[in-house]
Amino acid sequence: MSKVRLLVGTRKGAFILTADARRDNWHVKGPLFGGWEIYHMKGSPADTNRLYAAQSHGWFGQVVQRSDDGGDTWETMNNEFAYEGEVGTHMFYDGTPHPWAFKRVWHFEPSRTDPDFLYAGVEDAALFSSRDGGKSWQELPGLRAVKGSLWQPGAGGMCLHTIVVDQSDPDRLYVAISAAGAFRSVDAGQTWKPINCGLVSPYELPDPSAEVGHCVHSIAMHPAKPNVLYMQKHWDVMKTENSGDTWSEISGNLPSDFGFPIVVHSHQPDTVYVVPIKSDGEHYPPEGKLRVYRSHTGGNDWEALTRGLPQEHCYVNVLRDAMSVDTMDPCGVYFGTTGGQVYASADDGDSWTAVCRDLPAVLSVEAQVIP
């Protein structure tokens, strides 16, 4: 019988949650790497026991951990992420030039076919890859060549936090950067094009429709519709049906179109989930009600999913990498909060159960199905 494994990264360590296919009884293991921030953990689709963890600390920098046995044991990998060539400058918060400097890994994206190949999205924003399971890292510098001098940090830093690989053509990549926007490569990351036409940021940019500079929070794709991408922007939920050439707003009847994560149902390419947050200044749910919103129509028409979620006095946030779906049927949907709760739904989001209530602030949640 298949199992589901949740890889949960928090401000003070990592946790691994496992359950059988019913997903109603969870075993919690952790903390791993106690006291360290775990921005992201992700398993290789090619080998579900190969896990990568981005472990960092404000005092001691970045550590890369790898497990080859599903998280029972770990080994440190190379933590040197050296930018290619002259580092140049990006814009700082105050608009002045600021030299690029590596700070941490935000996101790992392992290959679907090769457990030793993975991408790493880092702060200050850049894309790296490893072909040897994390023993060495090489930057793909073509990305920073796309008007990198105009990129600027979002509130969390200038981070490359989202990496989407088109499963039908693995040379086709999408990344998102706060605050630079979304970018597309059709040659495995060698060259890039900004894909921000249709994004409007009147409160963040002097030119609201600038080619780069938008604060994109997350992007999601369903493999059956690789030309369709969904985006949670700083404000606005957006959709493209032409691989990012143009975007249109699909916020529709959401109570707020600010938020961080966005995910797509595993088996229904037009079913999308977001977690509305009141505003960029108030990082908690509108009305103190924690509601996941689901659209079965690819946006615009959203329904609130509330069963099992707190509907009063709830003031947590759900960060961009802290929501995930599994590939079971019905689809499991999972998210973690800055209040340390991990919620799980085994019925497409119709109802929710708190798997954990008191973890450190959750930074990331990734679901794996283990054969």
Added chain:
Amino acid sequence: MITVVLPAQLRSLAGITDDVGLDVAGTVTPGAIVDALEAKYPPLKGTLRDPATGRRRSFVRFFACGADISHEGLDVPIPEAVVLGAQPFYIVGAMAGG
């Protein structure tokens, strides 16, 4: 033999529970101690010095014989009492936060 005291986060990263005994060849400096520490415990590589610059991380401090020697440079010899093992070499996470 030099005794090095590490902060808790680095002890757990290195998989140790106690102070570290190090043999350091040549002139004993903070940089040489960090070199020896990284050679003995590879998971610590890059945690004390920024790999891009080679500089001590700004929230890492070096204490010896009751003094903060963090700003004396990585290549300056450390006090004889530490070299002889009479005093430990402290690697400390800067006091910050609550």
